[in-house]
Ligand code: HEM
Ligand SMILES: *[C@@H]1O[C@H](CO)[C@@H](O)[C@H](O)[C@H]1NC(C)=O
Ligand SMILES: *[C@@H]1O[C@H](CO)[C@@H](O)[C@H](O)[C@H]1NC(C)=O
Ligand SMILES: *[C@@H]1O[C@H](CO)[C@@H](O)[C@H](O)[C@H]1NC(C)=O
């Protein structure tokens with residue numbers, strides 16, 4: 001067995017580690033994956049140490065997001081990643097709100113059609129917030145939502161560790177409706193919508209790659225659970241190829257098809273096809289930025305808790321065999 005920094009995961013999520021067969025993963029494969037991850041050594045806690053409670057949260061969430069049967073990330077994981085997006089992105093530079101926990105604290109927000117699909121994960125994240133707030137009152141719903149997303153991403157095979165801060169304030173005032181993207185909006189409108197949140201077109205293309213682990217439940221209710229790529233339990237780049245090639249069984253969102261075809265974004269979109277390292281490198285900083293929308297000063301004064309987000313999983317080849325990822329990177 002190859003002993004590496006990733007063996008830390010054994011102590012942070014013993015149940016998870018025991019479910020995995022690390023021995024199946026060779027040195028060569030591990031190095032191939034590691035080369036394409038952000039350099040975790042340079043991510044250092046800044047203003048203060050991460051409160052100890054987040055280590056406990058990470059352990060619980062690691063179990064929550066893993067399907068112990070197929071060892072892929074599960075429906076709660078994909079919903080948590082989307083929840084992080086929806087809490088923050090119901091905001092633009094001329095309004096207040098953003099990453100403030102209101103998605104789960106303001107009862108109205110989850111009832112909106114724009115949040116359809118988040119009605120199961122919302123109360124789970126709220127219950128976790130309350131549970132861990134009782135242990136450490138510094139825990140906020142806004143932080144729980146972003147932290148859960150980071151754990152969910154890394155529990156998906158091939159998922160990277162996203163730099164993750166805590167220190168957000170909560171608000172139970174609902175954010176403005178209508179600032180989340182419409183699946184039927186043309187690419188130009190989507191690009192403008194995100195630009196008004198300070199997210200560039202290139203960052204948007206990296207972020208929609210989260211549809212690598214996505215399933216649709218409400219766009220077409222005759223195809224409930226249809227995924228947006230052929231491997232929704234894996235954080236791979238098949239989404240970027242599948243959006244154009246539309247394999248049988250894959251449900252391509254109109255918004256993704258539009259962004260893939262737009263001359264302003266198509267080269268960026270195609271650039272991620274078959275290039276896991278390039279996507280991870282673009283996705284992780286964009287996701288950190290998304291997790292700070294609406295917070296004056298950004299990460300200034302916040303606490304870097306990246307070190308307690310589990311390390312990327314060392315996954316057996318059998319989990320990614322349907323796509324020759326290891327041969328491509
Ligand atoms: C142009 C921008 C976007 C549009 C129009 C869009 C639209 C959608 C739609 C319509 C669904 C299916 C929901 C359902 O039917 O239940 C979905 C799912 C999802 N989206 Fe997006 N999305 C966008 C960007 C993003 C971003 C930036 C992220 C995260 C970084 C994200 C993460 C997800 C995830 C993880 C799911 C799967 C949820 C689940 O399976 O429960 N999306 N999105
Ligand atoms: C776990 O994975 C198995 C095999 O793919 C699937 O049948 C089952 O529904 C999944 N369970 C959950 C809770 O997602
Ligand atoms: C949280 O609220 C306090 C009090 O209003 C403020 O001083 C602080 O800057 C806020 N923190 C963030 C991260 O927005
Ligand atoms: C932000 O959203 C509000 C409410 O929809 C809208 O009136 C305003 O024009 C938007 N501002 C920007 C910069 O997009």
Ligand SMILES: *[C@@H]1O[C@H](CO)[C@@H](O)[C@H](O)[C@H]1NC(C)=O
Pocket residue numbers: 220221222223
């Ligand atoms: C939903 O999917 C079904 C089955 O593929 C299709 O016949 C129908 O036209 C779709 N509905 C919409 C609104 O796209």
